[in-house]
Amino acid sequence: MRDFTMGAYRLLLETWIAQGYNFQTYRSYLQGGATGKFVILRHDVDTTPEKSLEFARIQAKAGVYGTYYFRAVPCRWNERIIREIHELGHEVGYHYESLTTCKGDVDKAYIDFKQNLERLRKLVPVHTVCMHGSPRSPYDSKDIWTKYDYRKSGILGEPYLSTDFSQIFYLTDTGRQWDGYRVSVRDKVMAFQREWEKRGWCYHSTFEIIDALEQGIFPDRAMFTFHPSGRWADNYRVWCTNCLQQLIKNGVKRVIVKYDLWR
Numbered sequence: 398m399r400d401f402t403m404g405a406y407r408l409l410l411e412t413w414i415a416q417g418y419n420f421q422t423y424r425s426y427l428q429g430g431a432t433g434k435f436v437i438l439r440h441d442v443d444t445t446p447e448k449s450l451e452f453a454r455i456q457a458k459a460g461v462y463g464t465y466y467f468r469a470v471p472c473r474w475n476e477r478i479i480r481e482i483h484e485l486g487h488e489v490g491y492h493y494e495s496l497t498t499c500k501g502d503v504d505k506a507y508i509d510f511k512q513n514l515e516r517l518r519k520l521v522p523v524h525t526v527c528m529h530g531s532p533r534s535p536y537d538s539k540d541i542w543t544k545y546d547y548r549k550s551g552i553l554g555e556p557y558l559s560t561d562f563s564q565i566f567y568l569t570d571t572g573r574q575w576d577g578y579r580v581s582v583r584d585k586v587m588a589f590q591r592e593w594e595k596r597g598w599c600y601h602s603t604f605e606i607i608d609a610l611e612q613g614i615f616p617d618r619a620m621f622t623f624h625p626s627g628r629w630a631d632n633y634r635v636w637c638t639n640c641l642q643q644l645i646k647n648g649v650k651r652v653i654v655k656y657d658l659w660r
């Protein structure tokens with residue numbers, strides 16, 4: 398079986414269930430609903446919302462629920478899919494990138510954030526938000542919160558700011574690999590990653606995660622970020638194209654990190 402396909406995804410889901418993990422939305426984690434062995438399922442709907450809907454349907458069928466963060470940019474805004482994912486029982490959150498779209502102006506970005514949040518709330522309830530980090534942007538949209546407070550908008554938390562990473566192991570599929578933080582441009586959880594590596598919690602493929610789960614040596618509390626957009630393809634041609642694109646992107650990121658080009 399190839400990695401980063403829906404087949405690999407289903408196997409991961411089945412293994413979590415078999416190993417007695419329970420599943421949390423980001424909201425339920427913040428509200429203290431997470432006990433025992435659990436995994437917080439976060440999904441960043443960066444592109445193709447249809448692929449996220451596919452994930453959401455597979456999960457709902459298995460009685461599994463997670464959080465889907467939607468961007469407000471017109472080409473990624475799909476009201477039918479936003480509503481359907483909510484109706485399936487998942488949490489919908491706002492994947493904001495306001496400081497990038499407002500070119501670094503914090504005041505304008507905050508207004509933009511509030512307007513988009515309002516627009517999303519006309520469709521579904523929204524309790525958490527999560528920053529969209531574009532590697533090509535010199536701005537970090539989380540910087541809005543150095544001046545403003547999202548709690549004033551009735552937002553409970555932001556995964557990058559409200560997660561206790563000393564207690565929660567974190568993995569993301571960025572770069573079609575689970576240890577892509579090595580090439581990540583600005584990953585605030587880097588300090589914790591080193592600690593986790595010392596404990597042997599280091600996984601490259603989905604199958605390595607599945608093996609660790611089956612051996613009972615995978616951490617009890619984890620948050621996973623999926624980018625369901627295209628990367629998780631079953632079609633071989635699409636899968637190969639994705640691989641090639643990712644290799645090029647990772648190469649560019651490595652150069653940016655090595656020469657510190659954002660400074």
Ligand SMILES: [Zn+2]
Nearest residue numbers: 441443529530
């Ligand atoms: Zn994103």
